[in-house]
Amino acid sequence: MNKLVSILIPVFNREEIIAETICSALSQSYKNIEVVVVDNASTDGTWDVIEKLSKNDTRIRAFRNESNVGPVRNWRRCVEEAKGFYAKILWSDDLISHDFIEKCIPLMDEETAFVYSGVKIFMSDPDRGSPHYFIGRTGHRSSSEYLTKALLADNVPVSPGCAIFRLEDVINNLLVDVETKVNSDFAMHAIGNDLLLFLLTAKDYKKFGFVAEPLSFFRSHPGSISISSGDGKLPLHYMLVRAYFAERYQEDIVDRVVAKTWILLKAYPRHSRFGIEKVDDFFFREVNVNYLLVSLIFLNQLRRMPARAYRKMYRIFGTKK
Structure with missing residues (x-):
């Protein structure tokens, strides 16, 4: 039997686009899924949209924090609520192709840390987005290759929004805080925790998988972390x-x-x-x-x-x- 995949959607104030994101998760051709949505005390109508969708589809498991706990702790809440063997993080402003899980799962053998797909970054139309993170043909590569490229910022993703992991590895490697000499608050700015999930997982496996198709779609807009973070x-x-x-x-x-x-x-x-x-x-x-x-x-x-x-x-x- 196909193992359960938990699609994790942390969200805050995405009233206008959260339905599209959830629907892209629900549309998966791989059927054994749950969609875990955690609202981080949104102040707009996001929770109303989530509640309405969850009433019509039992695969959605919706939760709401009593107060805003910051982005990374909200990611962790998604992980804590998940019941799957695999975990796929889907940011609340992004989308995945209907066959994302179906095409990634076959590469997840016992020696594989994670599998990621090619990405399109878009503003309004996902099909017209610009391609990113293509490294050749579909298949496996050594984890040492990923680690070297990631540490030298060389054409590999830092966002797990295009990847699938084992839930156990996400539990162990998605850190809330990162110890540095400058005492930066990683729990609140959420820059780097995502890359560290890739790095810490890759070091424990021989290889990673890549699907040479644009199955992940990252939305570029002023409210995203990558756009709203200031110069440098x-x-x-x-x-x-x-x-x-x-x-x-x-x-x-x-x-x-x-x-x-x-x-x-x-x-x-x-x-x-x-x-x-x-x-x-x-x-x-x-x-x-x-x-x-x-x-x-x-x-x-x-x-x-x-x-x-x-x-x-x-x-x-x-x-x-």
């Missing part, structure tokens, strides 16, 4: 998480993460408003910048972004600090 906030906090993981679990890549961090700080000179002053703030141990690595990484970035090369070169190397 998103990449800097993701780099804090990369440093956190590399320092603890993958020492062989720390020098490259340090070099990427140095480049990032040059690209976002107003980083001090996030409590970040220097490369050392990303690491608990003393680190040194390898400027040869910086040059190699930077030149590789220039080859990938020729139209922006000279502006970036001036911004990074033209500023002494």
Whole structure:
């Protein structure tokens, strides 16, 4: 028998679009699903929409927090209410294809950490979205490949909205707080906890799966975390998480993460408003910048972004600090 998949939808103030998201979950061709929706004390009509839908479909299990607990604790509430063997997080502003689970599950063998699909990022029409995170043909790749690419920010997803995991791994690896020297409140800004779920899970398995089709659709709008986070906030906090993981679990890549961090700080000179002053703030141990690595990484970035090369070169190397 097919194992139960819990589709987890944490939500806050999405009255206009939550029905579309829930319906994309309910439309799955894989039939053994539950849809766990947790409303984080929305102040608009979101809960009314959820209640109406849940009355018409017993696969929906709807919950509401008495008060707003912050985004990551709301994610955890979804996980705590889930009953499935597998877990698929679906953000309240995103969509999945009707065959997302059907096409991902066959790749989830005992050696596979997670499976993710290609993504389209859209504003109004999912079919016209721009493609992201395509890495070749459908199949398996080594977890070490994912870890290296993720730690160096190289064309792999940071959002589990395009992936499916075992529920047990989400329980263990979706952290509310992340310990850093700058004491950033990850529970509230929710930037990096998602990537850490991928990283912590990947380290415990030999491989991951990829479906080379755009089965996940990420909505780009002013209210999303990725859009609403200010200039530099998103990449800097993701780099804090990369440093956190590399320092603890993958020492062989720390020098490259340090070099990427140095480049990032040059690209976002107003980083001090996030409590970040220097490369050392990303690491608990003393680190040194390898400027040869910086040059190699930077030149590789220039080859990938020729139209922006000279502006970036001036911004990074033209500023002494």
